[in-house]
Amino acid sequence: MTTEGTTEAARPAATLPSTALVVGCGLIGTSVALALRSRDVQVHLRDAVPGVAEVAASVGAGTVAPAEAPDLVVVAVPPSVVPATVLELLAEFPEAVVTDVASVKAPVARAVAGTPGASRFVGGHPMAGTERSGPTAGSALLFEGRPWAVVPLPESSDRALALVTAVVHAVEAVPTVLEADRHDEAVALVSHVPHVVSVLTAGLLASAPREHVDLAGPGLRDVTRIAGSATGMWLQILDSNAGAVTTLLKSLRGDLDRVLDALDAGGDVLAGRLSDVLDAGRAGTQRIPGKHGEIRTVSASVFVPVDDRPGVLSQLMADIGDSGVNIEDFRIDHEYGRPVGLAQVEVAADRADHLTTSLTTRGWPAYR
């Protein structure tokens, strides 16, 4: 078995399945089906609501004809019914490799471990999605460049792991192999706790006076953006990963208490204690993978006020292209009370002056 924690292992020689059954034709299931179809895998579709599978078939995701002996079964049903569904399908198809796409892995791992079919099961979790749902939202491109956690059981066979990893590569995602509990700790850290924190910060705005919120800038928008997601899915996620989320939230509460103590002390004591907290935060941001999987490089922002007309941005992009400076990130901020946007162009720090000069020369009011 591949060593736990291996990231982007060499592409395995394993071939793709000839036939796959996708169970659950929502956004993720349909997208997996479409991606497999585009690699010439024969895909069968099943959904608790037959009409949903038919819609998925109508957008080219496969056939609703029953699968006889699929090489692979992909379980993409709602999180709370994943463990039972995986067990049923391992029994129904005694030769098939079975995988799932649930965002919390310990519940299904606990349910399957020790059962007769366990060697044929390898869990999975694609880190992708949009705010839409249902089969018509599916896209063969949904997983391109996204991380996809591959979560074998101790008894998973090499064949099962190789087949699931081959599918991840085939849909252009980037596999990371993790044990179930480690996976759940990881997503608590990079997804579930940030979501709770974003929600709590946004919650403070709900009862605030209008003129307070009017002073909001891009920083607040960044921190609270993900708090706007639908609540139903998040209740299931937080419930099923309550242990790992609780551990991290308690750690965060300890740090929050240290901040409150420092604010209460004030002056030099505050400076000493808060410096450590602020420095740890900066160090944390440096660990998030940046462009091309490298550690985030030192970048700088060039700001360009732009009129709010469609052609303006394409001209700006063309002029940035002509400057020869590559864009690391690009944002548009539509500022409060003004029919104008502020484009923020993030580039390598040692290229920012060149870009500013180049744009100014072409008549843009660019500044750093």
Place this chain on the structure above:
Amino acid sequence: MTTEGTTEAARPAATLPSTALVVGCGLIGTSVALALRSRDVQVHLRDAVPGVAEVAASVGAGTVAPAEAPDLVVVAVPPSVVPATVLELLAEFPEAVVTDVASVKAPVARAVAGTPGASRFVGGHPMAGTERSGPTAGSALLFEGRPWAVVPLPESSDRALALVTAVVHAVEAVPTVLEADRHDEAVALVSHVPHVVSVLTAGLLASAPREHVDLAGPGLRDVTRIAGSATGMWLQILDSNAGAVTTLLKSLRGDLDRVLDALDAGGDVLAGRLSDVLDAGRAGTQRIPGKHGEIRTVSASVFVPVDDRPGVLSQLMADIGDSGVNIEDFRIDHEYGRPVGLAQVEVAADRADHLTTSLTTRGWPAYR
């Protein structure tokens, strides 16, 4: 005096000052000076380090020749020395209106209230900045479209308020009139507490295993982006606004404890309690001003995988422009491990399908 809480009051008839003195030639002071110069105000520059004022003068921000009787004095020195500096300048120029740009307003309001010059003082706080500092980072365009809090004392004269408001309009910022304590509560809410929360979340990453952080997606990057800022300025800000920040952080800690209780309970109890917290977060995000100062409209994302070459983005922008759909927001995500970016184009929800079809027709692999 204008009613407190007035946002974007009708542009006052007050004329700009003929002569202004800017004290403190860092990023904000130099930018104010450049913006006033571009409106034909005569600007004098002063800095505790004379060479810094000379650099500001060399980039066209004004003259280092002493000011004799300026109409306006703008105090843009480091936060901790603002109150003393404002008092000195009110005494030195007994006819001038004096304003400042410190990000916390109660300390200077407390220092000035009740002094002989108090009627000539109106505080200010431009909600703008870049990650750079110093006079060479200054730009006359820095304040365009940004909120600028205008913070009079109870004894501030109408003349002083009108002059400071006229300056805010002249630099193309959007004034909001607030009393000092209300201002400090507002920035605790929209800036200081989000910063602490972002820092605490990023701090959890500092000691996490590499393969956990490898699963990071755009949500984590959003929440932790502002945690990367320099720590020195933030120590001063949090110290001087400790009261308002503490009140909100304690409220947030109460909400966090409710989340922890719900996670501990699990099941239906969890669902009931967490639904309220998640719904409050969603409601909060709806209150943040969006494009053109309106409440955020319902928008949807269209995703377009793009090659990492300069010309590609300008072609994409041109094709979006040709589709006739206006861009609400635009992001590029450079995904882990891949030489490709994922452009996320946010548009009005009822235009997303049209844009997707239009881009697909032109050969882009766009999806919703």
